[in-house]
Amino acid sequence: MDRDPLLLGLAAVFAGISVLMGVLAFDSSLFLLVVALPFGVVSYILWEHATGRLAQRVRESDVSAGDHADAGRGPRASRSRFGREARQRARNGRGREGRARGPGGSGGPTGSPAMDPGMVPAEAYRELDLSPDASQADVKRAYRERVKEAHPDSGGDEEEFKRVNRAYDTLKE
Secondary structure (H helix, E strand, O other): OOOOHHHHHHHHHHHHHHHHHHHHHHHOOOHHHHHHHHHHHHHHHHHHHHHOHHHHHHHHHHHHHHHOOOOOOOOOOOOOHHHHHHHHHHHOOEOOOOOEOOOOOOOOOOOOOOOOOOOOHHHHHHHOOOOOOOOHHHHHHHHHHHHHHHOHHHOOOHHHHHHHHHHHHHHOO
């Protein structure tokens, strides 16, 4: 656990001030307890931040809010990109994987996954820089190479990444 010594020092100073005011409050005026309370809260928050526990709690609360975003609940449901995308898919009548839902509920009319109407196989082969007679192993290899280049976390474009994924979904078995 990485601790920030400056924040720990500030937390100690604020804690010392709050304890001193608390002791003085019993000696002279109880009003000092009201003044000591914010110093105690600040020292607690600084200590939590310095030890990394505050960031961990924020991450945990974001994850738990994300669990309810699809259902439209939680504090971040309306602002979350994932919540917006889920609502957009629901409005377009698409399932979780982005495929059109048919009467079967999981894909096309027979329950098989429906092909993305925006990507025909010829476009998919061009997107992955493959010839139409490429094997499944070639498709998988080309997809893995292209997705590494296009992934937003490695400096790629998000739209290109989505196109590569749609191409692979179109061409895989």
